[in-house]
Amino acid sequence: MKKQVKLIFGLFxxxxxxxxxxxxxxxxxxxxxxxxxxxxxxxxxxxxxVPVQTERVFSHGKEKSHYASQYSTIYSYYTTxxxxxxxxxxxxxxxxxxxxxxxxLKSKVKGIFIVLDIFSTGPIGLFIxxxxxxxxxxxxxxxxxxxxxxxTKSRRAKRLEKDLEKSLKNK
Numbered sequence: 001m002k003k004q005v006k007l008i009f010g011l012f013x014x015x016x017x018x019x020x021x022x023x024x025x026x027x028x029x030x031x032x033x034x035x036x037x038x039x040x041x042x043x044x045x046x047x048x049x050v051p052v053q054t055e056r057v058f059s060h061g062k063e064k065s066h067y068a069s070q071y072s073t074i075y076s077y078y079t080t081x082x083x084x085x086x087x088x089x090x091x092x093x094x095x096x097x098x099x100x101x102x103x104x105l106k107s108k109v110k111g112i113f114i115v116l117d118i119f120s121t122g123p124i125g126l127f128i129x130x131x132x133x134x135x136x137x138x139x140x141x142x143x144x145x146x147x148x149x150x151x152t153k154s155r156r157a158k159r160l161e162k163d164l165e166k167s168l169k170n171k
Contacts, residue, residue: 032086032138033057039080040096057081087133101148105138
C-alpha cells in the first residue's frame with residue numbers, strides 16, 4: 001500500500017513539474033527573425049565568420065488610424081531577413097558592392113517572459129526558462145542594411161516601418 005502511494009505521488013509530482021514548465025519554453029521559439037530592411041540583391045551575410053543565406057522572414061508593423069488615435073491597423077508581410085539562434089551573440093558582416101559593414105546582435109532577456117513565469121509557473125518556470133535560456137531575444141531585430149553597409153547612422157525602427165509601409169502602398 002505504501003509503495004503504491006509513493007509511486008502515485010511520484011508520478012503526480014513528475015507530471016506537475018513537466019506540465020508546469022516555463023512560459024518561454026512552451027510558447028517561445030528557438031530562433032528569432034531578423035529583418036534586413038532595403039537589402040540589396042547582391043547582399044552577402046556572414047555570421048561570426050560563417051556565410052549565412054538570407055531568406056524570406058515574417059514581420060509585422062502598426063499604423064495609426066486616420067479617424068481615431070487610439071486604434072491601430074496591424075499589417076503583416078514577408079521580407080528579406082535571417083533566422084538566427086536567439087540564445088547567442090551574433091556578429092554579422094554585411095557585404096554589398098564591395099562595401100562591408102558590421103553589426104553585433106546581442107542576446108538579451110525578454111522581460112515579459114519573466115513576469116509571465118512569476119505569475120503563471122512560479123519558481124519552477126523561472127528555473128526552467130533560466131536554465132534553457134528560452135526567454136532571450138536578439139536586439140536589434142530590425143536592421144537598416146544600407147546604413148550598416150555605408151557606415152552611416154541607422155534610421156530608427158519606426159521610421160523604417162513607415163518607409164516600408166509607403167513602398168508597399170506604392171506597389
